Amino acid sequence: MMIATNAKERIRRSMLFVPGNNPSMIQTCPIYGADTIILDLEDSVAPSQKDAARRLVVHAVRELDFAGAEIAVRVNPPDTEDGKRDIEALKHVDVQVLLIPKAETPEYVVGVDRQLGDLPTALIPMLETPAGVLRGSEIAASCGRVVAIAFGAEDYATSMGIQRTKAGREVFTARCLVAMAARACGVAAIDTVFVDVNDEEGLAADTREAISVGFEGKLSINPRQVETINREFTPTAAQIDRARRVVEAYEDGIRRGLGAIALDGKMIDMPVVQRAQTVLKMAKAAGCDGAGGERE
Amino acid sequence: MRLNMLSAAGREIPDSIAGRKTVAPYRGPFASGPAGPRAPMPASCSRPGENKTLANLKEAIQAVGLKDGMTVSFHHHLRFGDRVTNMVLDTIREMGIRDLKFTVTGPHPVDDLFANYIEDGVITRMEHGFIVDELGPILTRGLLREPVTIRTHGGRPRAIEAGELSIDVAFIAAPCVDRFGNINGADGTSRCGSLGYAMADAQYARRVVAVTDSLSQAPLTRISIPGTQVDHIVCVDNIGDSSKIATGAIRSTKNPRDILIAQEIAAAVEASGLVRDGFSFQAGTGGVSLAVTQLVAGIMQREKVHGSFLLGGITGSTVSLLEQGFFDAIYDVQSFDLDAIASLGSNPRHVEISASYYANPHNKGCAVHGLDVVILSALEVDTKFNVNVLTGADGVMRAGPGGHPDTAAGAKLTIIGTPLLHGRIPAIVDDVITVVTPGETVDVVATEYGLAVNPARQDLLQSFKQARLPVVSIQELKARAEQMAGTPKRPEFTDEIIGVVEYRDGTVIDVVRQPVAWAGR
Numbered sequence: 001m002m003i004a005t006n007a008k009e010r011i012r013r014s015m016l017f018v019p020g021n022n023p024s025m026i027q028t029c030p031i032y033g034a035d036t037i038i039l040d041l042e043d044s045v046a047p048s049q050k051d052a053a054r055r056l057v058v059h060a061v062r063e064l065d066f067a068g069a070e071i072a073v074r075v076n077p078p079d080t081e082d083g084k085r086d087i088e089a090l091k092h093v094d095v096q097v098l099l100i101p102k103a104e105t106p107e108y109v110v111g112v113d114r115q116l117g118d119l120p121t122a123l124i125p126m127l128e129t130p131a132g133v134l135r136g137s138e139i140a141a142s143c144g145r146v147v148a149i150a151f152g153a154e155d156y157a158t159s160m161g162i163q164r165t166k167a168g169r170e171v172f173t174a175r176c177l178v179a180m181a182a183r184a185c186g187v188a189a190i191d192t193v194f195v196d197v198n199d200e201e202g203l204a205a206d207t208r209e210a211i212s213v214g215f216e217g218k219l220s221i222n223p224r225q226v227e228t229i230n231r232e233f234t235p236t237a238a239q240i241d242r243a244r245r246v247v248e249a250y251e252d253g254i255r256r257g258l259g260a261i262a263l264d265g266k267m268i269d270m271p272v273v274q275r276a277q278t279v280l281k282m283a284k285a286a287g288c289d290g291a292g293g294e295r296e
Numbered sequence: 297m298r299l300n301m302l303s304a305a306g307r308e309i310p311d312s313i314a315g316r317k318t319v320a321p322y323r324g325p326f327a328s329g330p331a332g333p334r335a336p337m338p339a340s341c342s343r344p345g346e347n348k349t350l351a352n353l354k355e356a357i358q359a360v361g362l363k364d365g366m367t368v369s370f371h372h373h374l375r376f377g378d379r380v381t382n383m384v385l386d387t388i389r390e391m392g393i394r395d396l397k398f399t400v401t402g403p404h405p406v407d408d409l410f411a412n413y414i415e416d417g418v419i420t421r422m423e424h425g426f427i428v429d430e431l432g433p434i435l436t437r438g439l440l441r442e443p444v445t446i447r448t449h450g451g452r453p454r455a456i457e458a459g460e461l462s463i464d465v466a467f468i469a470a471p472c473v474d475r476f477g478n479i480n481g482a483d484g485t486s487r488c489g490s491l492g493y494a495m496a497d498a499q500y501a502r503r504v505v506a507v508t509d510s511l512s513q514a515p516l517t518r519i520s521i522p523g524t525q526v527d528h529i530v531c532v533d534n535i536g537d538s539s540k541i542a543t544g545a546i547r548s549t550k551n552p553r554d555i556l557i558a559q560e561i562a563a564a565v566e567a568s569g570l571v572r573d574g575f576s577f578q579a580g581t582g583g584v585s586l587a588v589t590q591l592v593a594g595i596m597q598r599e600k601v602h603g604s605f606l607l608g609g610i611t612g613s614t615v616s617l618l619e620q621g622f623f624d625a626i627y628d629v630q631s632f633d634l635d636a637i638a639s640l641g642s643n644p645r646h647v648e649i650s651a652s653y654y655a656n657p658h659n660k661g662c663a664v665h666g667l668d669v670v671i672l673s674a675l676e677v678d679t680k681f682n683v684n685v686l687t688g689a690d691g692v693m694r695a696g697p698g699g700h701p702d703t704a705a706g707a708k709l710t711i712i713g714t715p716l717l718h719g720r721i722p723a724i725v726d727d728v729i730t731v732v733t734p735g736e737t738v739d740v741v742a743t744e745y746g747l748a749v750n751p752a753r754q755d756l757l758q759s760f761k762q763a764r765l766p767v768v769s770i771q772e773l774k775a776r777a778e779q780m781a782g783t784p785k786r787p788e789f790t791d792e793i794i795g796v797v798e799y800r801d802g803t804v805i806d807v808v809r810q811p812v813a814w815a816g817r
Binding site (some may be wrong): 024027028031064065222223224279 | 322550553555556717719744745779780
């Protein structure tokens with residue numbers, strides 16, 4: 001099995017869920033600027049609609065132009081009949097990523113890996129229970145298809161028997177564990193959804209919090225959230241400028257054979273350079289690495 | 297023999313149409329001026345101490361001498377709450393008067409129009425601004441003696457003033473009337489705000505009957521239609537259902553696709569450079585328009601721009617911009633919600649205007665000609681930027697021009713906002729079914745897939761590109777719509793003309809022919 005070479009490098013700032021049984025939302029979803037579109041066959045589809053949604057999603061992936069967005073599908077839990085049918089049906093169309101809900105063990109993900117055979121499909125397991133969060137690094141390292149792990153706070157809170165709050169203290173530790181597990185295994189960490197679609201300020205603050213603990217992207221349940229999420233994950237003009245200067249100074253130092261490289265009187269070591277490279281990669285994905293268009 | 301002429305919008309127009317004295321094809325937005333002086337206004341004489349109030353509608357109909365074959369008019373300010381039209385037409389039918397021409401200023405449902413008045417021959421002809429409910433199928437089946445004439449909000453008062461639409465009796469639903477016959481729409485239990493569309497009817501109709509449920513003992517101090525134009529007053533229990541006359545504040549959209557279109561439009565308005573001190577603006581009452589209005593206000597705030605006037609159909613959202621000091625004045629031809637009505641009654645900067653001042657091109661000036669920007673919608677737009685706001689994809693009339701062609705012609709920047717598909721029907725096509733607003737008056741079409749700029753506006757195209765707006769060609773939009781939904785099969789039409797689409801200057805821009813599927817039904 002080989003996943004597509006760019007699947008690990010890909011920027012996934014915003015990952016927008018679109019109900020798999022809603023043709024008009026599927027048709028319009030590419031216009032909102034989400035980096036990844038997740039056609040959902042799981043939670044947003046009623047049990048009686050599963051077959052119809054699966055057919056619709058297969059047809060949409062085959063026929064529609066998603067304007068360059070990455071196409072993912074959240075399948076039903078792969079140990080259910082619906083989940084097995086979902087994966088089987090999607091093997092015949094060009095889906096780049098499958099989201100695996102409620103992953104709690106590495107074996108669970110390896111099962112999907114086997115079912116996919118030689119296909120280049122990447123996987124993003126969703127950690128939505130305490131068991132899943134605690135085995136995050138094993139799940140992230142379970143097979144070469146895993147490009148990211150995603151945190152699902154709503155189901156996590158239900159399994160913990162706790163109330164969700166806007167401040168999110170109750171999920172802070174779990175969030176940090178997911179981000180750490182991802183970093184430890186060299187995959188991306190994707191943050192949970194923010195459910196109050198009318199609270200743009202709250203969404204922005206929640207996204208900044210996710211960024212501060214190491215997430216590289218965020219799930220979204222409404223197209224109106226995409227712009228805010230993308231904006232928060234996009235480096236500011238000052239950050240881009242600083243990153244550019246760091247990388248330039250580093251490359252210049254290497255050319256000149258310098259042992260220690262400094263910028264503005266401060267040492268630049270490898271982690272600083274890597275962080276700067278990530279900033280530039282994000283900026284490029286956001287289309288603001290050239291002239292104009294940067295955030296203030 | 298009937299010969300076909302071509303309107304400047306490229307549509308075949310017959311040289312004679314039943315019910316019309318002349319047929320002049322459309323030649324361009326400002327190519328045709330008035331044919332002569334205005335029609336005379338009716339004169340009358342009154343005596344001291346006369347009482348205008350009559351006991352009931354029957355007495356009033358007798359007093360004005362309504363006879364078979366005459367023209368009666370109504371206004372649409374009570375919107376879906378109106379009860380006056382049915383009351384008057386019921387009385388007319390009971391009195392055995394027939395063969396009337398029925399004309400209304402705008403969208404206006406009449407209960408059981410066909411069963412009550414058309415099948416019996418009470419109404420045999422119509423001149424309308426807007427087609428709602430069962431009227432579309434009635435007209436499409438060809439149940440009237442003559443094709444319906446469709447006029448714009450500015451074209452209708454123009455036609456009245458030119459004597460082309462000659463009204464015998466105007467029945468004016470009047471929210472508040474004093475004993476002299478002075479009328480306003482801002483007071484009374486059935487208040488509707490502006491009475492702008494009823495003003496030309498009151499001025500030029502041979503006889504005018506005010507129908508009210510609120511007869512003020514005190515003389516009115518706020519007068520929309522003066523008693524000099526009103527012959528009789530009839531009091532009834534209730535002129536309308538107030539819950540359907542005006543709603544609570546109309547809210548902006550939460551539909552993400554519409555918000556995206558609104559954001560694109562607002563960015564286009566800003567890039568045009570027109571948002572500067574003295575800015576004037578009109579947007580409709582739909583979700584996209586309200587969202588654009590809020591976004592434009594945000595631009596004005598950021599750029600510290602002080603606007604001149606807001607125009608058109610007024611909502612609470614427009615009123616709040618006036619109250620926050622973004623604009624100097626509102627010119628209100630129709631009030632759409634309770635906030636707008638309250639503001640019209642209390643804020644001297646919120647000014648009631650007539651439809652003629654709003655949009656009639658054959659005046660010494662009209663408000664739409666002072667507009668910087670107007671935001672409009674469409675049923676379909678073609679690759680020549682012509683807009684159809686009248687006929688559906690099946691060829692049946694289902695809406696109407698309103699002020700669409702008037703504001704498009706008047707504004708410096710006209711933007712049509714539309715989703716690429718209405719349901720599964722492409723909104724961008726090769727040729728619209730009916731041209732209502734000519735493409736030469738449309739500058740930009742905004743969809744969720746980008747902005748298409750009329751090639752005649754290279755200046756705008758450059759500004760939009762500089763501002764890095766998502767500019768696409770109208771052909772690209774059409775191709776994308778067809779890629780998603782397929783190429784729509786257009787209805788076939790017979791030669792039977794069922795509607796005449798007048799441009800605002802009185803020329804004929806297009807005609808509506810009967811779809812083959814409806815012939816003989």
